[in-house]
Amino acid sequence: xxxxxxxxxxxxxxxxxxxxxxxxxxxxxxxxxxxxxxxxxxxxxxxxxxxxxxxxxxxxx
Amino acid sequence: xxxxxxxxxxxxxxxxxxxxxxxxxxxxxxxxxxxxxxxxxxxxxxxxxxxxxxxxxxxxxxxxxxxxxxxxxxxxxxxxxxxxxxxxxxxxxxxxxxxxxxxxxxxxxxxxxxxxxxxxxxxxxxxxxxxxxxxxxxxxxxxxxxxxxxxxxxxxxxxxxxxxxxxxxxxxxxxxxxxxxxxxxxxxxxxxxxxxxxxxxxxxxxxxxxxxxxxxxxxxxxxxxxxxxxxxxxxxxxxxxxxxxxxxxxxxxxxxxxxxxxxxxxxxxxxxxxxxxxxxxxxxxxxxxxxxxxxxxxxxxxxxxxxxxxxxxxxxxxxxxxxxxxxxxxxxxxxxxxxxxxxxxxxxxxxxxxxxxxxxxxxxxxxxxxxxxxxxxxxxxxxxxxxxxxxxxxxxxxxxxxxxxxxxxxxxxxxxxxxxxxxxxxxxxxxxxxxxxxxxxxxxxxxxxxxxxxxxxxxxxxxxxxxxxxxxxxxxxxxxxxxxxxxxxxxxxxxxxxxxxxxxxxxxxxxxxxxxxxxxxxxxxxxxxxxxxxxxxxxxxxxxxxxxxxxxxxxxxxxxxxxxxxxxxxxxxxxxxxxxxxxxxxxxxxxxxxxxxxxxxxxxxxxxxxxxxxxxxxxxxxxxxxxxxxxxxxxxxxxxxxxxxxxxxxxxxxxxxxxxxxxx
Numbered sequence: 147x148x149x150x151x152x153x154x155x156x157x158x159x160x161x162x163x164x165x166x167x168x169x170x171x172x173x174x175x176x177x178x179x180x181x182x183x184x185x186x187x188x189x190x191x192x193x194x195x196x197x198x199x200x201x202x203x204x205x206x207x
Numbered sequence: 208x209x210x211x212x213x214x215x216x217x218x219x220x221x222x223x224x225x226x227x228x229x230x231x232x233x234x235x236x237x238x239x240x241x242x243x244x245x246x247x248x249x250x251x252x253x254x255x256x257x258x259x260x261x262x263x264x265x266x267x268x269x270x271x272x273x274x275x276x277x278x279x280x281x282x283x284x285x286x287x288x289x290x291x292x293x294x295x296x297x298x299x300x301x302x303x304x305x306x307x308x309x310x311x312x313x314x315x316x317x318x319x320x321x322x323x324x325x326x327x328x329x330x331x332x333x334x335x336x337x338x339x340x341x342x343x344x345x346x347x348x349x350x351x352x353x354x355x356x357x358x359x360x361x362x363x364x365x366x367x368x369x370x371x372x373x374x375x376x377x378x379x380x381x382x383x384x385x386x387x388x389x390x391x392x393x394x395x396x397x398x399x400x401x402x403x404x405x406x407x408x409x410x411x412x413x414x415x416x417x418x419x420x421x422x423x424x425x426x427x428x429x430x431x432x433x434x435x436x437x438x439x440x441x442x443x444x445x446x447x448x449x450x451x452x453x454x455x456x457x458x459x460x461x462x463x464x465x466x467x468x469x470x471x472x473x474x475x476x477x478x479x480x481x482x483x484x485x486x487x488x489x490x491x492x493x494x495x496x497x498x499x500x501x502x503x504x505x506x507x508x509x510x511x512x513x514x515x516x517x518x519x520x521x522x523x524x525x526x527x528x529x530x531x532x533x534x535x536x537x538x539x540x541x542x543x544x545x546x547x548x549x550x551x552x553x554x555x556x557x558x559x560x561x562x563x564x565x566x567x568x569x570x571x572x573x574x575x576x577x578x579x580x581x582x583x584x585x586x587x588x589x590x591x592x593x594x595x596x597x598x599x600x601x602x603x604x605x606x607x608x609x610x611x612x613x614x615x616x617x618x619x620x621x622x623x624x625x626x627x628x629x630x631x632x633x634x635x636x637x638x639x640x641x642x643x644x645x646x647x648x649x650x651x652x653x654x655x656x657x658x659x660x661x662x663x664x665x666x667x668x669x670x671x672x673x674x675x676x677x678x679x680x681x682x683x684x685x686x687x688x689x690x691x692x693x694x695x696x697x698x699x700x701x702x703x704x705x706x707x708x709x710x711x712x713x714x715x716x717x718x719x720x721x722x723x724x725x726x727x728x729x730x731x732x733x734x735x736x737x738x739x740x741x742x743x744x745x746x747x748x749x750x751x752x753x754x755x756x757x758x759x760x761x762x763x764x765x766x767x768x769x770x771x772x773x774x775x776x777x778x779x780x781x782x783x784x785x786x787x788x789x790x791x792x793x794x795x796x797x798x799x800x801x802x803x804x805x806x807x808x809x810x811x812x813x814x815x816x817x818x819x820x821x822x823x824x825x826x827x828x829x830x831x832x833x834x835x836x837x838x839x840x841x842x843x844x845x846x847x848x849x850x851x852x853x854x855x856x857x858x859x860x861x862x863x864x865x866x867x868x869x870x871x
Contacts (some may be wrong), residue, residue: 154421154452154867155276159695161456164306168741177492181600181694187306188336188473192587194594194694203427 147170147186151200160201163191171203214373215263215290217319219283220298221310222269223580223699225326227251228356228708229298230266233366234382235707240715242840243282248590249621250282256541257366265292274417275424277624287317288408293373296365298324301331301338301353301459302700304471305463311347312459316413320372322380323351324365327360330702333481335474348381357705384462386416388453393444394419400441404432419451452858482580482700488582490698495588503607506572510611514564521564526557531677546740547733555732558781558830559725562614568718569608569615570713576604578704579621583696590694596676598635599628600694606632609639611660613831614724617838618716625693627678631682633835634848637827640668640676654803655815662821671823724833728780731829735780747789751776765821765860766814766868775821781828783837813867824856849871 147169149156165171172177174184174190181192193201220226230238232294234253243250251266268279268288275281287295297314299307304325314321325340350368354361372379386394397415405411406428417425418441426445430438445451488494530553537545576582582604590600598606601623611618616636623629640648648667653660738751746752754776755762755769762772771790778785786802793805810818826832826849836845 147609150453154449155274156693157452158272158274158420158456159276161452162306162309163310163695163697166456166460167453175490176590180492180594181587183490183587183698186304189306190482190698192583192590192600192694192696192698192825194590197695 147201148204151202156197156200160197161185164189164202165201170206171201211338213260213262214293214370215265216369217265217267217287217290217292217295218298218313219267219287219295219310220269221271221300221307221325223697224307225297225356225447225702225705226266226298228268228705229296229324229326229354229362229365230264231263231705231708231711232356232359232362233264236711236714236821238711240719243278243500246278246282248278248282258371260370262366270310272310273317275422278626279624281424284317287314287319291408292319294322294369295319296322296324296369298326298356300327301325301335302327302336304331304336305460305467308466309459312462314498315347315381315383316410316416318408318410319851321349321366321381322369322372323347323349324354324356324361325351326354326356326361327700327702329355330700334700335478335480337472339470343466346382346466346468346470349379353633357703359504364822368455371473381741382462384459386419386451386458387454387461390419390448390451390458393448393451397444400437400444401429401433404429404434406438416455418445419448420455421445421449421452449639456481463560472531480700485701486584486698489584490587492588494586496798498586499585502585502659503604506569506608507611509572510565510568513864514568514652517564518561521561522557526553526560529553529556529738542744543740546736550740551733551736552729554736554780555729558732559721562720562830563717565612566615566618566717567713567769569611569619570716573604573608573615573622574709574712575704579732580699580701582622583698586696595683596635596679597628598632599623599625600696602628602632606636606639609636609641610645611642613639613641613827614720614764614834617831617834618720620838630839631679631846633838633844634682634851635679637831637852638671638678639847640671640823641827643828643855644823646783646786647778648819651806651819651822654806655810655812656818663816667819667823670859673829674824674859678851678855720834721839723837724830727833727836728830731833732780735777739777745756746773746788761857764815764864765857766811766864767821767860768814771810771814771818771821775818775825778822779826779829781830782822785822812871813864816867817860817864821856821860824852824859826852826856 147167148163149167150160150165164176169186172185173182173184178195181194183192218226218230224265230251230253233255237255238251241250242248248268254261254263265286267283270280270283273280295314297311299311305433311323331338340351340353350372352361352365352368354365356362387801394415397418401414402411405414414425414429417843420430433441488498530549533548533553534545537548576585585604585741586600589603593600593602605616605619608619613636615635616639620629620632623632645668648664652664656663739746739749741750751773752769755773758772762768774785774788777788790802793802793809832845835848836842842863
């Protein structure tokens with residue numbers, strides 16, 4: 147993960163869930179519409195598409 | 208004599224860590240469920256005896272961190288800072304150790320001794336994690352007790368550890384997280400700036416951290432304490448370091464990595480866990496919907512198989528038995544007294560009583576879905592549909608239960624964390640047609656529309672649901688402006704539910720219903736009875752009929768005379784009363800074929816349609832309104848709901864009447 151966009155409330159909440167710069171994120175489900183499921187820090191988190199779009203990532207091979 | 212209370216324990220933890228299970232094992236029925244003062248957050252307190260010492264324990268709300276972003280977070284940190292418990296027990300989930308230690312990192316900054324309950328060791332093992340509690344304990348410098356609370360393992364040892372910490376008194380010197388290196392000088396600068404201006408009992412060090420995190424509550428607190436010139440300087444610093452929150456969180460994760468380096472060995476990739484296997488169906492865009500339909504079908508099947516017969520038995524034997532006994536006992540007394548007791552009081556008690564079986568089955572079903580971890584999956588697969596209505600994925604299950612009864616639907620909204628989503632769900636829930644409303648439809652539609660009963664019933668059942676969807680979408684678009692649409696939800700690992708937790712939850716919900724809603728239902732039942740009987744003893748010339756005649760000009764807009772209006776009003780006690788009232792008013796009693804004839808001649812087709820539309824959209828029964836009061840904590844929301852639904856009824860009734868009049 148590269149960075150988080152958004153206000154301090156959103157950033158604080160996402161940080162507590164393990165979304166920090168450098169964390170590895172794996173997308174487990176992305177059905178094309180509706181929320182997606184990612185794995186971060188051994189936990190599965192469902193994210194709305196709006197929230198997911200505020201997470202900047204660098205893709206690793 | 209009971210020994211004096213010697214220690215206060217606070218239980219803290221992130222959601223989905225089995226904290227309530229620990230609390231329930233410790234306290235059993237010795238617990239009290241209420242609300243935090245001035246908040247709608249549930250507060251659970253209890254007491255228990257351990258080695259002849261009585262402990263007072265408080266279950267703090269589950270939170271991921273301690274910012275002031277939600278009332279739960281505020282409540283948790285305020286309690287620890289202001290009430291200063293003798294020891295805080297942090298229950299953490301061993302299967303998600305690093306993320307769970309984030310809350311511990313925040314708790315360590317607060318002035319209270321800490322003990323860690325490392326729960327769900329069984330799940331962690333099953334997922335392939337190897338954790339050494341002693342190594343973790345040595346690293347952090349506080350006790351760490353391994354547990355599997357769902358099986359009762361480790362709870363006793365946890366309390367032993369907490370007792371030792373209390374007896375040893377202050378003196379814990381744990382390893383605490385520090386802010387990332389690049390922001391240490393800034394933090395020191397802020398601490399110097401605010402020193403001497405931080406009100407007790409807030410720790411200066413913690414306040415500086417929260418200022419850097421952009422915590423609004425603490426920022427306001429310091430603004431009110433600081434002289435204006437210092438406040439200006441502080442504001443400039445904070446503004447220049449807006450991104451400091453990342454450094455604060457980064458510092459916590461650095462600490463977590465150091466603490467777990469030796470204690471945690473993670474599973475090698477490649478193995479397929481139980482959770483992954485279940486989720487290959489449960490979160491599948493299509494398979495997940497099918498599974499959800501099957502599970503909901505099971506809950507409803509169970510309700511009708513178990514709850515239905517018990518409900519009938521309660522109504523036939525207990526309530527009818529009480530009524531017969533009272534009729535005989537009061538036979539020599541005045542007839543109004545007999546009416547008051549039999550129709551008013553026993554009728555009201557009966558309504559409350561017959562709710563029990565359905566409530567018990569629904570609450571047990573919800574508790575099992577929640578405790579196993581499935582509820583998050585149901586919310587996930589439904590979110591894409593509920594989102595458009597401004598609702599949360601978690602709104603779906605309570606709303607769906609509304610088809611059985613609106614009461615557990617509204618009480619079930621407690622699973623929705625966001626207050627605005629929860630309120631919106633509560634406001635819309637009465638639009639889900641409950642069994643009683645559907646029973647009224649089933650009785651009256653064949654009378655009014657003998658040829659097209661199926662089609663009309665179908666349309667009338669769908670109508671409130673369409674209204675629900677449109678209202679939700681409109682309120683979302685214009686009322687809340689998408690505020691509540693953030694969807695961030697943990698999908699916990701599946702685990703075995705704990706029977707004690709589920710039974711206690713069912714028991715507490717039912718007790719809450721009887722205590723708070725029961726009295727309201729009883730009073731409403733007596734009032735409606737009195738209005739329908741006084742002054743002359745028959746409903747035709749009663750106050751109720753007077754009210755109906757007074758409202759008739761409004762009813763006329765929908766083609767309704769005072770009789771159907773009175774039927775709508777009496778359905779306020781219980782929706783099925785509408786049929787019985789019509790029977791009495793049209794002078795045919797309970798005889799269904801006579802009622803059919805009287806109604807077919809008494810109401811024109813457009814009026815009949817308007818009546819049915821009104822019955823489907825009108826204010827819910829008194830029990831539902833009573834639990835809306837109970838769950839929202841204010842009569843304001845009850846008033847808003849009544850106004851909203853009355854408005855809908857008028858609009859729907861008028862449209863139905865005039866459209867039908869044009870077509871017929």
